[in-house]
Amino acid sequence: MEAARVTVATRAGRIAGLAALALVAAGLALPSVAGRAVIQDLFFILTMLTLAQFWNLLAGFGGLVSVGQQAFVGIGAYAMFAGVILLGWDPVAAILLGGLAALVLAVPSAWFAFRLQGAYFAIATWVIAEVTRLAVAQWKALGGGTGTSLPREATADMLLVAAIGDLFGVRDAAARDILAYWLALALAVATTGGIYALLRTRHGLALAAVRDNTEAAKSVGVDAVRLKWLVYLIAAFGTGIAGALIYVQKARISPDAAFSVTDWTAYVIFIVVIGGIGTIEGPILGVLVFAVLQALFADYGSWYLMALGLIGVLTMLFAPRGLWGLISRRTGLHLFPVRRRLDTGPTTPRGD
Amino acid sequence: MIWLDTLVQGVLLGGLYALFAAGLSLVFGIMRLVNLAHGDLIVAAAFLILVLVTWLGLNPFLAALVAAPVMFAAGWVLQRHVLNRTLGPDILPPLLVTFGLSVVLQNAMLQGFSADSRRIPAGALETASLDLGPVSVGVLPLLTFASAVVVIVVLNHVFYRTALGRAFRATSDDLTTARLMGIRPAGVFATATGLAMVVVTIAALYLGMRANFDPSIGPARLIYAFEAVIIGGLGSLWGTLAGGIIIGVAQTAGAAVNPEWQILAGHLAFLIVLLLRPRGLFPRAFD
Numbered sequence: 001m002e003a004a005r006v007t008v009a010t011r012a013g014r015i016a017g018l019a020a021l022a023l024v025a026a027g028l029a030l031p032s033v034a035g036r037a038v039i040q041d042l043f044f045i046l047t048m049l050t051l052a053q054f055w056n057l058l059a060g061f062g063g064l065v066s067v068g069q070q071a072f073v074g075i076g077a078y079a080m081f082a083g084v085i086l087l088g089w090d091p092v093a094a095i096l097l098g099g100l101a102a103l104v105l106a107v108p109s110a111w112f113a114f115r116l117q118g119a120y121f122a123i124a125t126w127v128i129a130e131v132t133r134l135a136v137a138q139w140k141a142l143g144g145g146t147g148t149s150l151p152r153e154a155t156a157d158m159l160l161v162a163a164i165g166d167l168f169g170v171r172d173a174a175a176r177d178i179l180a181y182w183l184a185l186a187l188a189v190a191t192t193g194g195i196y197a198l199l200r201t202r203h204g205l206a207l208a209a210v211r212d213n214t215e216a217a218k219s220v221g222v223d224a225v226r227l228k229w230l231v232y233l234i235a236a237f238g239t240g241i242a243g244a245l246i247y248v249q250k251a252r253i254s255p256d257a258a259f260s261v262t263d264w265t266a267y268v269i270f271i272v273v274i275g276g277i278g279t280i281e282g283p284i285l286g287v288l289v290f291a292v293l294q295a296l297f298a299d300y301g302s303w304y305l306m307a308l309g310l311i312g313v314l315t316m317l318f319a320p321r322g323l324w325g326l327i328s329r330r331t332g333l334h335l336f337p338v339r340r341r342l343d344t345g346p347t348t349p350r351g352d
Numbered sequence: 353m354i355w356l357d358t359l360v361q362g363v364l365l366g367g368l369y370a371l372f373a374a375g376l377s378l379v380f381g382i383m384r385l386v387n388l389a390h391g392d393l394i395v396a397a398a399f400l401i402l403v404l405v406t407w408l409g410l411n412p413f414l415a416a417l418v419a420a421p422v423m424f425a426a427g428w429v430l431q432r433h434v435l436n437r438t439l440g441p442d443i444l445p446p447l448l449v450t451f452g453l454s455v456v457l458q459n460a461m462l463q464g465f466s467a468d469s470r471r472i473p474a475g476a477l478e479t480a481s482l483d484l485g486p487v488s489v490g491v492l493p494l495l496t497f498a499s500a501v502v503v504i505v506v507l508n509h510v511f512y513r514t515a516l517g518r519a520f521r522a523t524s525d526d527l528t529t530a531r532l533m534g535i536r537p538a539g540v541f542a543t544a545t546g547l548a549m550v551v552v553t554i555a556a557l558y559l560g561m562r563a564n565f566d567p568s569i570g571p572a573r574l575i576y577a578f579e580a581v582i583i584g585g586l587g588s589l590w591g592t593l594a595g596g597i598i599i600g601v602a603q604t605a606g607a608a609v610n611p612e613w614q615i616l617a618g619h620l621a622f623l624i625v626l627l628l629r630p631r632g633l634f635p636r637a638f639d
Contacts, residue, residue, distance in 0.1 A: 065447045067388070112623060115630040116582070118443040119386030123578045124626075127619055130575060134616040145612075261571065266455050273448055302459035309455035316448045317437055 007343045008200055016335035027185050031168055031178045039174075039181045043249060045291045046184035050191045050242045051264065052271040052283035054235040057195050059269075060278035061204075062231035063211040065118075067265050068125025069239050071109065071132045072102040074259035076240030077247035078136055084154045086141060091150065092159045092183070095244040102240020103233060105132065110232045114225075126261070133259035147254025155251055180249040187245060191238055192336075196280050198234075199338040207231065208338075262305070270312040276322025280336035285324050354608070357487045362604035364489065366597030367497030368562065371555035372577035373584075373592045374503055375548035381587050382524045382544045383439060385446050389454040391574030393549065396457055397423050397556035398565055399465055402472050412472050416557040420550045427549030432542040439541070454570065461567035472560035496558040500596070503551055504589045510547075520544060572615075579622040585632025594633055598625065 031039060051069070058064045079101030083094030113124040137145040158176060165175035198204055209217035210224045218224055243264070247253050257263070267290065275286020297304040319326055328334060376390050387393070397419060404415035434453075438445035480491040511517040522530040523537050531537065559565060559573070579599050584591025599618045606617020625633070 059444065063443075065444060067447075067451060112626055115626060119380075119384075119388075119447055120578070120582065122388070122447055123386065123575065126571070127575055127579065127622065130572075131616065131619045131623070134619070138612065262455070266451070269448065269451060273452075277444065302462040306456050306459040306463070309452045309459065313434075313449050313452035313456065316445055316452065317434070320445060 005343045006340050008337055008340055010334050010337045012333050012335055013337045024185070024189055028182070031181065036170075036174050036177055039177050040249075041291070041295075043177065043181045043184050045287055046181070046188040047242050047246050048267065048271060048290065049188045049283060049287045050184070051239060051268045052275075052287055053188075053191045053195055053280070054238045054242070055265075055268045056272045056277060056280075056283050057198075057231060058235045060272065060282070061195075061199065061207050061211060062228065062235075064228060064232060065122045066113075066125040066235075067122050067261065067269070068109075068113075068127070068129035069235070069268065070259045070261050070264040071105065071125070071129035072236045072239035073243030073246070073264040074129070074136065074255070075105050075132055076102045076243030077253055077258045078139070078142060079240070080244035080247060081142055081148065081150065081253055084150055085148070088154075090157070090159050091154060091248045092179070095183070095241060095248060098244025099237045099241035102243070103237045105240075106233050106236030109236075110229060114228065114232075129259060129261070133255050136259070137255040143254070145255060147252065147257070149253075150248075150251040177249065180245065183245055183248075187242060192280060192284070196336050196338070199280070203227065203230070204338060205340065266305075266309075270308050272322075273312050274315050274322055276324030276328075278321070279324050279328070280338065281328070281334075282322050282324045285327075286322065289323065358604050358608045359601060360487050360489055361493070362601030363597050364493035364497045364600070365604060366580075366593070366600030367493070367500035368555070368558055369576045369580045369596030369599050370500040370593040371496070371503060371551065371558060371596075372573050373580035373596060374500070374507060374589060375551040375555070376574075376577045377581045377584075377587075377589060377592050378507060378548045378551070379545055380581070382520050383541050385435060385439065386450070386578075387435075387545075388447060388450040388574065389457055389570075390552070390577060391572065392454045392457040392461075392570030393423075393427075394552050394556050394559060394573050395565060395567060395570045396461060397549070397553045398472065398560035399461060399470075399567075401553070401557055401560055402470055405472055412474050412557060412561055415472075416553055419556075420553045423549040423553045424546040427552075428542045428546040431545035432538060435545065436538050436541055454574075458567050458570060465567060467566055467568070469564035469566045470560070471564050472557070474561040478561065492558070492561060496562065499554055499558065500593060503554060504593055507547075507551070507589055516543065576618065579618070582632055583622060583625045585635035588632075588634040591632060591634035595625075 027042075030042070034042075051073070055066070055069055058066055058069075076098030080091065080094040080098040083089040083097040084091050087094075089097070109125070109128045113121050113128065116124045136142075142148050155176065156172060158179065160179055161172055161175045164170075164178050165172055168175070168178065170178070199207070206217065206222045207227055209220070209222055210227055214224050243258070247258065271286035271290045272283050273286070274289055275284065276282030293304070293308065297307065315322055321329070372391075372394060376387065379385055379387060400419045400422065401412060401415045404410050404418055405412055408415070410418065434449065435446065438449050474492065477492055481488050482491060482494065509517075511520060519530070519535050519540050522533065522535055523540050527537055576596075576599055580592050580595035583595030583598050584593070598621055602621035603614050603618040607614035609617075
């Protein structure tokens with residue numbers, strides 16, 4: 001009789017992997033056919049997907065519900081601006097500075113917030129984001145409370161922009177959008193792939209164990225505290241990078257916009273909840289639904305946000321696993337399988 | 353003398369923050385639920401009072417008296433039919449549902465009342481003040497602080513001296529045993545949230561008379577309330593008042609140095625307490 005094996009891979013997963021590769025290749029080539037508006041829309045979708053995947057890693061897999069991720073978007077964006085304006089760096093290089101700044105902020109933040117449990121952790125992250133926003137608003141060199149813009153010469157000489165302009169025969173402004181879009185594509189793919197890879201390692205298994213029952217996980221030797229730190233720091237770094245990239249494209253910053261709880265946390269939470277929290281597929285599906293809603297109804301302003309909030313609440317109440325949860329339960333489909341299944345091989349009647 | 357004045361103003365402002373926090377503390381103590389829409393519910397109650405004052409020409413205090421049962425009913429229904437479904441070992445559903453609710457409420461108010469700043473007109477009370485020797489204090493801040501003390505005394509009385517309070521404590525301590533004794537947790541929780549909404553109405557009355565408010569200020573009120581609860585220590589209402597006072601004094605002191613530092617100073621005071629006494633100053637509950 002064949003020995004039982006633990007497997008993670010599924011056939012759908014392998015097919016999804018190939019399809020994803022094809023999709024990424026198509027995405028890379030897209031600027032040669034798509035117009036500037038499409039590229040800008042896709043940039044928005046890809047950066048929101050990145051933010052959603054990191055929030056999902058925190059809340060869905062790590063059990064750390066943060067409503068203060070705007071702290072890392074904002075500090076990442078501001079560090080990028082500081083790199084460009086104060087240090088004279090290229091904006092693209094300064095994106096890394098954004099990630100590092102978020103990482104640096106995340107250490108004291110985690111140290112404070114981890115003193116509180118559950119719901120109180122959530123509000124503590126919000127307090128930290130507020131403190132960061134108020135402190136940054138005092139940074140006069142970067143415009144204080146009113147904010148500032150990237151200097152024209154910095155955006156004009158951006159790395160690769162001239163080459164992209166020549167390649168596609170477009171003006172600098174359009175070339176900058178293409179560059180930002182490629183970076184967003186790379187970031188979204190690296191994020192999704194990276195989180196997927198992380199969840200398939202021992203750490204991923206340990207994470208699921210801690211989320212589902214911290215005490216039981218500790219009793220079998222999982223270091224829950226270290227894992228929480230790991231997840232929090234990864235999410236902070238990635239969110240900081242995404243924030244910096246978003247503001248390379250926007251080229252204009254203010255504390256209220258960069259630390260907006262609606263734009264960088266509420267939207268992100270709705271994307272993950274509607275798509276399906278605690279799965280890799282969820283944020284992808286969620287961001288697609290969100291993009292459609294945004295395109296159709298964003299003009300309705302507060303009615304739109306009200307509806308989005310209501311959909312989020314109803315999803316949480318009646319389909320807590322989100323759209324992907326519904327699909328996956330009905331079809332048994334797992335495109336990014338992270339669950340360990342016991343494969344006992346073909347069952348053979350045992351004779352004696 | 354100016355420092356004494358700052359201190360007194362800060363202490364009185366702390367009364368308002370304690371009012372914000374008392375409802376949050378009550379609900380958390382009984383059902384371990386943190387309502388992220390708490391701040392927005394305070395603002396909603398302030399709008400309700402404003403509507404009653406402007407449309408029916410009621411006195412603000414009378415309007416609050418009318419608004420209180422309405423808010424109690426709203427809280428009861430919200431808890432009974434929405435929030436009760438989210439309670440359980442998983443912390444995600446209550447957090448995400450109340451966060452969604454916060455966004456819905458904020459935008460509903462934005463739609464209904466626009467983003468303009470409003471104020472509940474309180475007539476002569478707005479400017480009335482008492483001369484207390486070295487400092488002069490506003491009657492309205494004094495009334496706010498006194499109301500906070502009364503609310504805490506009454507809540508403590510309900511909690512420790514009445515049958516309802518026994519039911520609150522029993523469900524909080526041991527849900528299963530409380531059920532065996534014939535308590536229906538769904539109803540107890542709904543009553544608790546209703547009661548919290550009455551406190552919210554009182555907080556809203558003073559918030560609206562004291563300064564301008566608009567639909568977007570809810571989250572900041574939630575944060576002050578939360579800070580007061582954590583500083584005071586979970587489960588202690590008098591601790592919550594102390595927490596409110598610390599935030600209030602830190603804010604007025606910060607503002608006295610530089611008006612831009614008012615809010616930041618309050619948050620920093622909170623972080624310092626969290627650093628030195630992670631379980632708050634007067635912890636009672638263990639979670």
